[in-house]
Amino acid sequence: MTAANETPRSARPAATGASAGGGPVAPSAVRPFLIRRTSQGLITLLAASVLVFLAVSVLPGSPAAAVLGRHAKPALLARIDHQLGYDRPVPERYLDWLSELAQGDLGQSSIGLAQGKQSAPVWPLVRPRLVNTAILAAITIALLIPLSLFLGVMAGVSAGRWRDQVISTTALIFTALPEFVVGSLVIVVFFVWLDLLPPVSLVEPGETPLAHPDILVLPVLTLLGVSVAATARLVRVGTIEVLRSAYVETARLAGISERRVLRRYVLRNALAPSVQIFAISIQYLFGGVIVTEAVFGYPGLGSELVSAVSSHDNTVVLAIAVILAAIYISINVIADLLVILLVPKLRTQG
Amino acid sequence: MSENKNVSQHADWSLRELDRRRFLQTLGGAGLGVAAGGLLAACGAGSGGSTAGIVHTTAGAGLAASTPKPGGRLRVANAGNGTSESFNPALVASPIDFLHANSVFDVMVRPAPNYGREPGLVMQWNPSKDATSYELKLRPGVTWHDGKPFGADDMIYTLRFIGQPKNLGNAAVANVRLDQLKKIDELTVKVPLKLPIADLAAYFLDLNASYVVQDGATDFTNPIGTGPYKLESFTPGQQAVLSANRDYWDSPRPYPDELEIISIDDSTARVNALLGGRIDICQGLTFADARANLDGGQYTVVVGAPGEAYTIYMRCDSGPFKDVRVREAMKLIVDRQQMIDDTLSGFGTVGNDIMGHGARYFDHGLPQHSQDIERAKSLLKSAGAADLKVTLNTAPVLPGFVESATVFAQQAAAAGVQVEVKQEQVSSYFNPAISFLKQTFAQDIWAAPSLNGYYSQALLTNSPINETHWHSASFDRLFYKAQGATNEQEAQELWSKLQRIQWKEGGNIAWCYYQSTDGVSSAVRGYGGPGTGWMYGNDDLRVWNWGLG
Numbered sequence: 001m002t003a004a005n006e007t008p009r010s011a012r013p014a015a016t017g018a019s020a021g022g023g024p025v026a027p028s029a030v031r032p033f034l035i036r037r038t039s040q041g042l043i044t045l046l047a048a049s050v051l052v053f054l055a056v057s058v059l060p061g062s063p064a065a066a067v068l069g070r071h072a073k074p075a076l077l078a079r080i081d082h083q084l085g086y087d088r089p090v091p092e093r094y095l096d097w098l099s100e101l102a103q104g105d106l107g108q109s110s111i112g113l114a115q116g117k118q119s120a121p122v123w124p125l126v127r128p129r130l131v132n133t134a135i136l137a138a139i140t141i142a143l144l145i146p147l148s149l150f151l152g153v154m155a156g157v158s159a160g161r162w163r164d165q166v167i168s169t170t171a172l173i174f175t176a177l178p179e180f181v182v183g184s185l186v187i188v189v190f191f192v193w194l195d196l197l198p199p200v201s202l203v204e205p206g207e208t209p210l211a212h213p214d215i216l217v218l219p220v221l222t223l224l225g226v227s228v229a230a231t232a233r234l235v236r237v238g239t240i241e242v243l244r245s246a247y248v249e250t251a252r253l254a255g256i257s258e259r260r261v262l263r264r265y266v267l268r269n270a271l272a273p274s275v276q277i278f279a280i281s282i283q284y285l286f287g288g289v290i291v292t293e294a295v296f297g298y299p300g301l302g303s304e305l306v307s308a309v310s311s312h313d314n315t316v317v318l319a320i321a322v323i324l325a326a327i328y329i330s331i332n333v334i335a336d337l338l339v340i341l342l343v344p345k346l347r348t349q350g
Numbered sequence: 351m352s353e354n355k356n357v358s359q360h361a362d363w364s365l366r367e368l369d370r371r372r373f374l375q376t377l378g379g380a381g382l383g384v385a386a387g388g389l390l391a392a393c394g395a396g397s398g399g400s401t402a403g404i405v406h407t408t409a410g411a412g413l414a415a416s417t418p419k420p421g422g423r424l425r426v427a428n429a430g431n432g433t434s435e436s437f438n439p440a441l442v443a444s445p446i447d448f449l450h451a452n453s454v455f456d457v458m459v460r461p462a463p464n465y466g467r468e469p470g471l472v473m474q475w476n477p478s479k480d481a482t483s484y485e486l487k488l489r490p491g492v493t494w495h496d497g498k499p500f501g502a503d504d505m506i507y508t509l510r511f512i513g514q515p516k517n518l519g520n521a522a523v524a525n526v527r528l529d530q531l532k533k534i535d536e537l538t539v540k541v542p543l544k545l546p547i548a549d550l551a552a553y554f555l556d557l558n559a560s561y562v563v564q565d566g567a568t569d570f571t572n573p574i575g576t577g578p579y580k581l582e583s584f585t586p587g588q589q590a591v592l593s594a595n596r597d598y599w600d601s602p603r604p605y606p607d608e609l610e611i612i613s614i615d616d617s618t619a620r621v622n623a624l625l626g627g628r629i630d631i632c633q634g635l636t637f638a639d640a641r642a643n644l645d646g647g648q649y650t651v652v653v654g655a656p657g658e659a660y661t662i663y664m665r666c667d668s669g670p671f672k673d674v675r676v677r678e679a680m681k682l683i684v685d686r687q688q689m690i691d692d693t694l695s696g697f698g699t700v701g702n703d704i705m706g707h708g709a710r711y712f713d714h715g716l717p718q719h720s721q722d723i724e725r726a727k728s729l730l731k732s733a734g735a736a737d738l739k740v741t742l743n744t745a746p747v748l749p750g751f752v753e754s755a756t757v758f759a760q761q762a763a764a765a766g767v768q769v770e771v772k773q774e775q776v777s778s779y780f781n782p783a784i785s786f787l788k789q790t791f792a793q794d795i796w797a798a799p800s801l802n803g804y805y806s807q808a809l810l811t812n813s814p815i816n817e818t819h820w821h822s823a824s825f826d827r828l829f830y831k832a833q834g835a836t837n838e839q840e841a842q843e844l845w846s847k848l849q850r851i852q853w854k855e856g857g858n859i860a861w862c863y864y865q866s867t868d869g870v871s872s873a874v875r876g877y878g879g880p881g882t883g884w885m886y887g888n889d890d891l892r893v894w895n896w897g898l899g
Contacts (some may be wrong), residue, residue: 060778067434069518070780070787070815071445077783111434115441116516117571125433125586187622199622202612207586295694299588299620307615312777314434315660337549 029342037336041329048325049318050245052207053097056314057090063110066312074230080114082141084105097318106322123318126304128205130323133289138214140223146283148228152235153270157262168236174229179288182225183295186218201296209298215286219296224286230282238273242266277334283328357627358411379887388842401734406656417895418605418875426631426896427620428888430613435586439561440517445622448557449611450584450895453592455575456492457560459551461799461892463879465655465708467551471500471562471576480544481836488537490873492599494564502879507542507565512558521807546834548841552710557891578604578894587613597716605876605897624649624869630898632869632878633888636750640867641880649869654701654889655881656707656863658797660750662742662758662858664745665790667819669741677830679729680870683720683765684758686861693753698862704849705808706798707863711832711845716853726765739768743792745779751793754861795864803827809852825851865889875899 064080067070085096100107102213105123155167174182191199201215209216241268242248251261290302296321297303300318308316362690428836431444442451460468474487492500509531513523525544532540537844541550554560578600579592591609594604612629614620617636624632625648632649664671664680671677686700699707703719706712730736744755752773759769768839779792781793800803807813810829811821825848833846852858866889870877876895 021823060775061781062783066777067441067443067784068516070782072782073515074782078360109433111432115434115436115438128585147702181648191626198628199626200614200619200628202589202628206417207589221493224736228401275899294616295619297623299614303615304432304587307430308457310776311432311434313433 003238004174014294020256026243029336033340034337035334037333038185041333044329045322045325048329049092049098049101049322050232050274052318052321053094053323054090056317057093057311059314061312062086063114063312067114080249084110091217097315101254101322105148107315109313110315111275111311118228122315123315126301127321129299129301130201130305132209132298133286133293133302134194134220135283136216136223136293137289138302140220140227140285143224144227144231148235148278149222149274151228153234153239153262153267155232156239156243156270159236159243159265164236168233171229171233175233176224177225177226179222179255179291180295182290183218183222186221186225187295190218190221192322199296200296203299205299215296215298219292219298220293221287226280227281227285230284231277235274236268238277239266239270242269245269252287268342272339275342276299279331284329286324286327356850377603390652391600398692414447416875416899418898419899420602420605420607420864422606422898423608423610423611423632424874424896425467425612425629425899426621426633427612427614427629428618429615429617429631429702430587432587435585435613436570437573437581437590439558440511440514440519442558442561442803444614446611446889447475447627448891449633449893450590451557451561451579453579453609453611454495454573454581454889455561455563457557458554458562461555463880463881467555470560472551472554474526475551476806477548477550479836481548482543484541484543484550485534486539486541488539489599491536493594493597494576495574497562497886498564499536500576501536502539503565504562505539507567508532508562511567512565517558519556522553522556522803524806545830546836547798547802548619548834548836549710549802552725552802555709555799556803565896567824589613600894603894609788611630611891614738621869624846624871629870630871630874631896633866635867637697637867639869640697649871650874652868652870652878653697653892654866654868656677656865656883657861657889658702658795658864659705659707659858660694660754660793660795660862660864661700661701661705662755662793663817663859665817666817668856669790670735670738671790671857673735674732675729676735677855677857679726679733679735679765680762680767681719681859682722682729683762683767684859684861685761686719689754689757690759690862692757693750694862694864696844697867698864700858702853703856703858703860704852705796705804705858705860706801709798709800709804712838713846713849713853715846716850719853723765730765730767736766737768738766739770741770742771743772743774743779743789745774745776745783745793746772747776747779747793748795748866755793787815789817792817796860798855804834806833807847809856814896817894820857832872832876 052099062077062081063084064077064086068080070078078087085093095106106126107122108123109120109122151167151171155164158164187199190197197217198215201209201219203209203212203215248265250263251265252258289300290305292298293300293302294306301323305317305320308320376802386646395870401493403544412691423660426449427442427447430446434444435446435450437441437450439451439455442448457470458472460470462468464650467488471489472486473489476487476782478484487501487507488502488505489798494500509523509526510521510528511517513526515518515529525547527542527544530542543550543574547553562576567574575598578595578598580593580595582593584590592609592611594607594609598604612623614623615636620632621639622633623629635651640653643649643651644653664677666677671680682705688700688857690696690700696736700718700720701707702716703712705715724792727736742755742759746752746753752771755771757788762769774785780786796804796808806829807815808817809820810816810826830846832841832848835841868878868888868890876897881889
């Protein structure tokens, strides 16, 4: 979860020295890049799945033990482990699971089977949670991008002056606070003091959270609190760098109006590194979502993951972990692609 | 007619009030102390009986305990259990699942206030003269949610269902001849036993062995019960919605039209849900929240009667605790009240190293073990263990577990005993394939609604959960004698003997009888009141009584 604070350095080089222009991009130039990045992504996903599978396998205990508790006689445990295939070697189990996954099947809930159910598919358990988390994340992202751009550029443009001081200092404070602290803060302000918004975000099964927008406000505020601050600070740095560049100086010396300089030269060039910053922020967001969901009792993917880990529902853990990994990797690919589209020069580099 | 009914209800209520008062009195001055200032009532480990730290709530408890009005939707939340949540009575293990099962199914024996019992679906347990066979008289006029009548076939099926090895309650029917169960008539079942049991019903106070299921039921995705509520929809890890069973035999219960059971894992989020009016009952309040709101805060705190025992247990058959003097010394090392205050915020009464507080035949008369470092030191010295070093295995199973292990280590240092606290993962701690039953010095919590149940599961040579590795043929014989004693006085004497042995020589340092803490809104009625001690995490699981005012 510390990724947001560390990665911006590696994300920056895309920007410096990029030209202010950049006409329409020929699709032919993008395709090889896209193919290369996608296949790289798939390999990463595969590697991630191996790691997650290994991690789940070395966890002490088994679904059968979780269901039967301490009353379980070893013989009964062994029988259920055998039924679930837990007595087979890990590589064999992994390949089975992978081939099912390749066919789009996330498998059966280990706990469900250990409880004696005939069928307990994972996807119906996970799908509504995924939708809920996606809604929360989408709203946050839709607000995160314009807000942090606005604040970051504003701070960057007025670097060192009071406006920057206010934005940067506030952002620094929020960056330092973990989600559960920000979550508690917004609950205190908007529920305890103002009594405007509900302190929990329970959703009835089968209902969309969008039916009660008020329950989304505080979780979104919490996620924005931690992500906007960090993101805006990075955008600010990018903006300052562009402002100091030779071509901005040239533009200014050429007598181009400051407003035009900002819009045409600074913003566009600051945007390219920002895309990477946003990608990182969004990835970070999915981690933050887990904590935020717990704080508000929001039935999303994160809270499902936490309870699946504690109840030893290994297949559910695997499914959610793979879904999260896939989201991570796709965000990366999309961000790379966007940068390429914004900065033509990069297309010709290896 | 209806007037009569009202009168009897009223009489019923005053009786309960009376019981409540008597209960407070039996606990001595502590009850008054609570009224005055809650936590100040810790009178130290006095002589004999239990010293109550906190008894039931003060402000608002009377209201919460009064009769509800019909109608409305009651919403109760507890920590969830993710995809493991279920309505299968064979597998009920987490607090939220006890709520599930208690709303859809009926139990054979109901727990009643003040550790009492009331008939559930079994009206009478009639033993043969030598108590080797029983005739169970079933409650007439009970129908299943699908309209079928409840009867002997269901009961026979239920007993065999409980006996399946996968059923968590199977120990309860270990001495029942399941293949020889006989239907005498629609409402009478003959239950032959392998050996004499004077109080068979006691075994079925274990919740896992108490739910009555329909003849032939195997799949509980759409559970059919006889209980106060019918299941409408269920999303494990999130919520169950139930509607009132209007044909319920215990009419006018249930009072509400609907019941919502909500899983909220985070304890702070759960309290926030209560404060925000999203739920009416918040089970499993943190000790800190309970303490802060005990004297009338934003919600009513309902404190359960002392019941479940927190224990630090020692392996008796090998290692440093094989010597009974060392075990006795360990019991004298611990300052119980300090441990309760420091690790459970005072929510418990001092334990006396025996299980089943409140259960029938529990011996309240044994002298209270309390800290005596000098005597502990001399016992250790005589056992040649003056510089004892032991590892105490703990895991964050419940609030207070790890903390009490740490406090114990500090207290033991005073007697020159070095205790190294080793924390394990919860998943391996209770896993018999990994750690469980292999530990020399570890912790557990025991809900023991009956002595039969606890002793047969934990203290006999062939007991499945014999954590203390207590193996004694003479003790086994004494147990079977006590269990079979049909004369009340003889039974009490024999049970007292068993308890005295455990108190003096056993491997349990049962330092606390813990009290559950729940929060309820001002709208809730019929919740709490005189406690049952029927724990499993929460003292009041009598879903059928709950409602809104």
